[in-house]
Amino acid sequence: MNNILDLDRYPVDKEGSQAWHAMVAQAVAELDTQGMFNLEGFVRPDAVQKLVAHIKPVMDTQSYTHKRLHNIYFQPEIPGLEAQHPALRKVETINHTLCADQISDSMVMSIYQYPPFARFLAATMGKAQLHVMQDPLAAVNVMAYRAGEALNWHFDRSEFTTTLLLQAPEIGGEFEYRSELRSANDPNYAGVAELLEGRDPQVKRIRLQAGTLNVFRGKNTAHRVTTVKGAVDRFIAVFSYYEKPGVMFSDAERLGFYGRAA
Numbered sequence: 001m002n003n004i005l006d007l008d009r010y011p012v013d014k015e016g017s018q019a020w021h022a023m024v025a026q027a028v029a030e031l032d033t034q035g036m037f038n039l040e041g042f043v044r045p046d047a048v049q050k051l052v053a054h055i056k057p058v059m060d061t062q063s064y065t066h067k068r069l070h071n072i073y074f075q076p077e078i079p080g081l082e083a084q085h086p087a088l089r090k091v092e093t094i095n096h097t098l099c100a101d102q103i104s105d106s107m108v109m110s111i112y113q114y115p116p117f118a119r120f121l122a123a124t125m126g127k128a129q130l131h132v133m134q135d136p137l138a139a140v141n142v143m144a145y146r147a148g149e150a151l152n153w154h155f156d157r158s159e160f161t162t163t164l165l166l167q168a169p170e171i172g173g174e175f176e177y178r179s180e181l182r183s184a185n186d187p188n189y190a191g192v193a194e195l196l197e198g199r200d201p202q203v204k205r206i207r208l209q210a211g212t213l214n215v216f217r218g219k220n221t222a223h224r225v226t227t228v229k230g231a232v233d234r235f236i237a238v239f240s241y242y243e244k245p246g247v248m249f250s251d252a253e254r255l256g257f258y259g260r261a262a
Contacts, residue, residue, distance in 0.1 A: 001114055004047045004107055010039050012120040020120075027124040027215070035179045035217045037124070038206075042213040043111070043164065051107045052167050052210075052235060058103065059144050059235070063096035064259045072153045072192060072222060086193035091152035096144040099137040099258055108237045111164070112140045118241060124215060125160050130241040135248045137258055138240055142166070145173060145234040151225040153196060155182070156218035162239040163216070165208045170230030175214075176205045177223035184220075195222055 007013050014020045030037035043051070071078075071088045081088055103109060111117060113132060122130040133139040145151065150172075178195055179202070182188045194200050205226075208214060216223070228234050240247075251261040 006041055006044050010042055013116045024123045035221050037215050039213040041211050043211040048211045063098050065096050067094045087189040089196045093152045094149040098142040100139040101136045112239050131245040133240040134246050137254050138249045141238045143236050145228045150227040153222055153224045159219050161216045161218045163214045164237040165210055165212045166235040168210050169228045169234045170232045172227050172229040173234040174205050174207045174226045177221055178203045179221050181222045182220050
């Protein structure tokens with residue numbers, strides 16, 4: 001694994017060591033203050049190049065194109081809100097997806113299934129343990145965004161999202177987010193409407209580099225990826241871990257996300 005991950009810089013394999021504890025503490029502090037942490041260069045540059053070279057032809061020929069109009073909640077309606085409420089403004093997302101069964105022999109899967117990696121993530125998230133997802137399609141997805149395509153404003157369903165950027169585009173494809181736009185006690189529909197209208201001064205933007213691990217607290221933080229421009233696609237791997245073992249998507253969820261149930 002040392003040929004893939006920069007374990008000298010990020011010793012996830014040295015659980016319990018002083019360096020491991022320092023790395024976890026830094027990640028926890030950044031999650032608390034910024035809502036995310038990034039490990040730039042987590043995957044070694046030569047490994048990233050090999051990984052992309054392996055995945056790109058599969059992406060070009062076998063990926064599922066998912067184009068949809070949606071609101072920020074990815075829900076058809078929100079109880080108590082009229083359909084024309086500005087917080088339910090429709091936006092468009094387009095991406096191309098590879099599922100776990102299409103990349104089973106890739107380095108992406110090796111990283112996802114590396115036990116010290118899951119234990120490190122659990123420690124940063126304050127979880128006793130994290131389990132890999134058992135779903136043969138959803139456990140790991142690699143998404144591509146091509147010229148003119150974007151991941152638009154949304155909230156995540158899960159408390160944390162773990163991604164690994166594999167390839168950055170020439171222009172665009174930047175990560176924009178608005179921290180803690182809502183809470184469990186306050187949906188802040190007026191604030192959501194302000195964001196969607198481009199009037200929120202607290203939106204932040206970062207540009208990630210290929211090989212960067214990003215862990216993000218996205219359940220109450222609205223976020224998007226800006227439109228990709230140029231000839232280079234944006235490739236990103238999304239890792240799904242759960243506190244309980246054996247988690248699977250329903251057939252309806254698989255059909256909705258991937259266009260197939262098996």
